[in-house]
Amino acid sequence: MSTDREIVVLGAGMHPWGKWGRNFVEYGVKAAQDALKDAGLAWQDIQFVAGADTIRNGYPGFVAGATFAQALGWTGVRISSSYAACASGSHAIASARAQILAGLCDVALVVGADAAPKGFFAPVGGDRPDDPDWVRFHVLGATNPAYFGLYARRRIDLYGASVEDFARVKVKNARNGLANPNARYRKAFTMEDVAASPIVCDPLRLMDICATSDGAAAVVLCSKEFAARHTTSPVRISAVSTVTPTFPSALIELPDIATDSSVAVAPHDLSFRASLAHAAYQEAGIGPEDLSLAEVYDLSTALELDWIEDLGICARGEAEKLLRDGATEITGRIPVNASGGLGSFGEAVPAQAIAQVCELTWQLRGEAGERQVSGATVGITANQGLFGHGSSIIVTR
């Protein structure tokens, strides 16, 4: 399944997730330096920097590529900065990949970092009735977890899921996160702990919903030719899917207060989330049956179950059975969120999709320690954010 569109992850690095109270640039520099060290390269070797933007840290956050390049020391390197909500990290990877595959550079550094406020994400200031993100807060009080609550309720009413199933996801991911030095919450949770936490958006409780975190992740990406001079066991990126929804988008998605109308055009067979994975599989020339593991965007526990189906790992309504049977455990048939997922990390928006690739890189190299998935050769990431953004990346060995 090797294609001529592949690139190599030569190095991966992260700054641990947490609430550290420092400037996001510090986290990004640490992750970048770790990724460079892991790749065996010096900063001066980098020919292109792709920054993943944060919108919560002022101007430097909007120009992340320049911000990190300046912090590491101007070298005249070429840069890009990408904002794509929760998929910003993947868009930065896509930007670097395009440069490498076009032959414009051999080796690139991708960095995403955030310092996040406490509590619910809220829109940026000002009265903006033309901005759907403002409208949903002002007119409906619909926070991000409200949308997660709507999706979770569908699983209960349509598929017979239970709140205990959702708690099982938290217990599993917390257990996985115990073995991850970069995770924020390295603490075991029980079903009772989840049940005792307050309702945020029915049926979801506080322990079902991911927090907002500080953190940073970086990867060094290069051409296969460049990699051949630096490693004998390359981990490759075989697909980067960043497709938009297809009109009419028929599921209610953040931050919209209504879906597209399907009176004139019938909705596509695949939901937006499923189409993200579908495009990645097509690009890599593989299918869900080839996966060793998956890192999915568990903004809520119930959303992990949606993703398992969106990735085609099982049919609609069957993810709870996989979970209950232990198939998604690290020792199971298809481990999901071996890293501990967002449940153990909290979300550091522009770093998160890059962190998913870091985890797959370490897993495919066999360097994941106690959370190692035995014999992992193919991994997929999945992620979705506001305004039609999402991504799915396939990493192979």
Add this chain to the structure above:
Amino acid sequence: MTKDHKPVVPGWFTTSGEDFSLLGTRCTACGTVFFPRQETFCSNPACAGTEFAEVPLSRRGTVWSYTNAGYRPPAPFVSDPDAEWQPFTIIAVRLEAEGLIVLGQGAPGVGVDDLKVGVEVEIVPGVLYENDEHVYTTWNVRPVEVKA
């Protein structure tokens, strides 16, 4: 003194007459309905329509899903920070004729236990918040009462 009633967003729902309804627009070329209203370009990629007619949306639909706000949402949501927080429901309503799903707050007194995916609901007038000068009106959603 009675306060002025103002719609929270002008033009999104009727403010007079007996039949309260949400107001959308329909592309006169392809028939796609838009809510919130779209009036200058059509988002159907196969349509070049530029003319839109205002249309009232169906007053009844079915519950696609529902949740509630267990915590006070941040600004620009308006609420009295000194008042004890009372959760409200958020209901996603499927409107068959328009082929779309629209969100609304549940009417006062409607809790998650009153709802189920698939049950029939209606869209009714409601109050979002008030200040010293104005009562800001909105739309609410409530289950259609079963008549004996």
